[in-house]
Amino acid sequence: xxxxxxxxxxxxxxxxxxxxxxxxxxxxxxxxxxxxxxxxxxxxxxxxxxxxxxxxxxxxxxxxxxxxxxxxxxxxxxxxxxxxxxxxxxxxxxxxxxxxxxxxxxxxxxxxxxxxxxxxxxxxxxxxxxxxxxxxxxxxxxxxxxxxxxxxxxxxxxxxxxxxxxxxxxxxxxxxxxxxxxxxxxxxxxx
Amino acid sequence: xxxxxxxxxxxxxxxxxxxxxxxxxxxxxxxxxxxxxxxxxxxxxxxxxxxxxxxxxxxxxxxxxxxxxxxxxxxxxxxxxxxxxxxxxxxxxxxxxxxxxxxxxxxxxxxxxxxxxxxxxxxxxxxxxxxxxxxxxxxxxxxxxxxxxxxxxxxxxxxxxxxxxxxxx
Numbered sequence: 564x565x566x567x568x569x570x571x572x573x574x575x576x577x578x579x580x581x582x583x584x585x586x587x588x589x590x591x592x593x594x595x596x597x598x599x600x601x602x603x604x605x606x607x608x609x610x611x612x613x614x615x616x617x618x619x620x621x622x623x624x625x626x627x628x629x630x631x632x633x634x635x636x637x638x639x640x641x642x643x644x645x646x647x648x649x650x651x652x653x654x655x656x657x658x659x660x661x662x663x664x665x666x667x668x669x670x671x672x673x674x675x676x677x678x679x680x681x682x683x684x685x686x687x688x689x690x691x692x693x694x695x696x697x698x699x700x701x702x703x704x705x706x707x708x709x710x711x712x713x714x715x716x717x718x719x720x721x722x723x724x725x726x727x728x729x730x731x732x733x734x735x736x737x738x739x740x741x742x743x744x745x746x747x748x749x750x751x752x753x754x
Numbered sequence: 755x756x757x758x759x760x761x762x763x764x765x766x767x768x769x770x771x772x773x774x775x776x777x778x779x780x781x782x783x784x785x786x787x788x789x790x791x792x793x794x795x796x797x798x799x800x801x802x803x804x805x806x807x808x809x810x811x812x813x814x815x816x817x818x819x820x821x822x823x824x825x826x827x828x829x830x831x832x833x834x835x836x837x838x839x840x841x842x843x844x845x846x847x848x849x850x851x852x853x854x855x856x857x858x859x860x861x862x863x864x865x866x867x868x869x870x871x872x873x874x875x876x877x878x879x880x881x882x883x884x885x886x887x888x889x890x891x892x893x894x895x896x897x898x899x900x901x902x903x904x905x906x907x908x909x910x911x912x913x914x915x916x917x918x919x920x921x922x923x
Contacts, residue, residue, distance in 0.1 A: 722876075723870065723875055725869045727866075727867060729866045730864065730866075731862070745807060746875075746876075747807060750864060751881045752883040
């Protein structure tokens with residue numbers, strides 16, 4: 564195969580600019596010295612130009628929008644549809660679970676907050692209910708001077724129920740006389 | 755305008771004072787000794803009770819005081835020997851009157867107690883020396899409920915720890 568036969572195979576791509584740079588150089592160097600190949604290239608170029616003039620290029624206005632509409636109209640495969648369905652279901656379940664959890668938490672907090680008030684309002688008639696009184700903490704010195712608190716010292720006597728008793732006198736005594744319904748707190752004088 | 759504000763204030767304040775129960779507190783100060791003088795005639799209802807509780811031969815009534823108050827208000831009683839008794843009823847629980855008692859010797863608190871006393875019940879505090887004997891303080895409380903009042907446990911009210919003197923009645 565002569566050089567012209569090899570170059571002739573490359574003329575079409577050469578005319579379209581599709582060859583590698585070293586091939587483009589080789590074809591161009593050959594064309595500079597070969598009259599027949601140059602004429603053949605002129606023919607290719609003329610044919611290409613005439614073909615482009617003959618063929619009417621359709622208008623592309625709205626082409627992209629049309630493609631999108633066609634894609635949207637296509638029915639998705641069953642697997643994708645099932646996947647989308649379960650994903651949506653998961654999201655709905657998660658939302659429902661979150662709502663139920665939040666409602667439960669609000670109910671628990673409400674019950675915790677309201678319970679003491681309910682107890683107070685319901686339990687006012689209960690005997691021996693805890694007194695709603697806070698005692699200030701005593702210092703060690705004060706504690707040594709005071710008699711220890713004596714809740715329900717006389718539980719058998721319904722005439723008086725002592726919930727707290729603090730005295731500066733360490734020998735303080737308490738007793739009750741159920742027969743005459745009297746409770747006595749005895750504070751011996753300090754000597 | 756003033757009428758509107760007054761009415762709104764009354765509605766906002768909840769139950770009126772007239773609907774709250776009154777508490778009558780009786781404080782009898784008795785000197786018990788062994789001088790063989792018997793029981794003071796003024797102690798007629800209380801004398802036998804004191805005799806059954808203690809073994810003294812003389813019971814002499816030094817003072818009788820009675821004051822009335824609303825729930826949560828402090829009563830102050832002057833007692834013989836420079837002692838002062840503070841009584842603060844703060845709730846009614848069933849048939850019991852919850853109250854706080856503080857007995858002062860001058861400005862020094864001798865005893866503090868929180869207790870519930872049955873309506874018309876009696877608590878006796880005894881032991882401090884007075885003159886030739888022992889001082890016995892009888893404390894009674896009576897609740898007088900208004901007819902239409904619906905009274906439950908009432909809130910506590912903070913009070914001062916220093917004694918407030920009041921003239922005996």
